[in-house]
Amino acid sequence: MLPESLKNILLNLHPLEPEVLNEIAIRLKLMELKKKELLLRQKQVYTDVYFIEKGFLRSFYEEGENEVTTWFMKEHDFIISVKSFFDQQASHESIEAIEDCVMYYISYEDLMHLYEKYHSFTFVGLMLTQHYYKQSEDRLFNLRKKDAFERYQYLLETYPEIALRCPLKHIASYLGITLETLSRIRGRKI
Template identity: 40%
Template sequence: MAFVISGIFRSFYYSSTEEEVTYCFLSENSFITAYSSFITQTKTTESIQALTDIELYSISKNQLSKLEESSTNWLRLFKLFAEQEYINLEKRIFLLQKESAEKRYKELLNTHPDYLQSIPLSHLASYLGITQRHLSRIRRSVHN
């Protein structure tokens, strides 16, 4: 697990057709990990890639356990992290299942305009669940 001081990461996996599917982006002031793998200490199918220069602090599962044993404040912090992860996952699922591609793009534009300057369009399109061509059409219509 790591805390991102600066930079942008993406988490992705390979589909059954061996295409990269971007699952999420993370940037400064975020915790980053293959969460279920970190908890269970098992192999993951998720990959994490730095998309920009990065600075982070990392901690092992063993170090984390020692911190949790040392103070309830650490337990509270990690509980907040887990809660935020759940909320983010729920928002992501609702956006993908409920909203149009244009609405998903506008949401990304409102919440992380810096991503649109720093992240390749292919990764953005994958994250939004659309083709790069469709993303280009949406960008043209939104920015005109």
């Protein structure tokens, strides 16, 4: 089954023939994930790419006894651990559900098959890659070039749903600050 939200996203990126959409629907699988359940564990190979129909997740890695949050994903986002997925190597990060999730996924092999068979779908993949690469560059620039207050302000302005749906400890970890520092920043009122 091809959910309407995913179909609309794909078609807004590039026109796709009905046969492409039908084959995606055949290869797509449904998955439900409960809050606090891991989608991926660090050191596992990432064999699938996911589309979030409903829910909220975070990616993180372990540094000693601490978890360092690297990003958040929500409805209509795609989840992929890029290096692990494309190189079929162990992942450097884990992915955890912050809320109950409903997702659709497709395997590496099925995705490569679709890319080889349908050039229009390959273009969709290119557009998605560009979108997420630009988003990643913006996030990295924000984390490296701005102070803690500016990083938090950017997060609120650009991704307001994170502040509404995510525990503060994960936001503090993502921003590279302590929970106490985040509390002081939040007290400043932007």
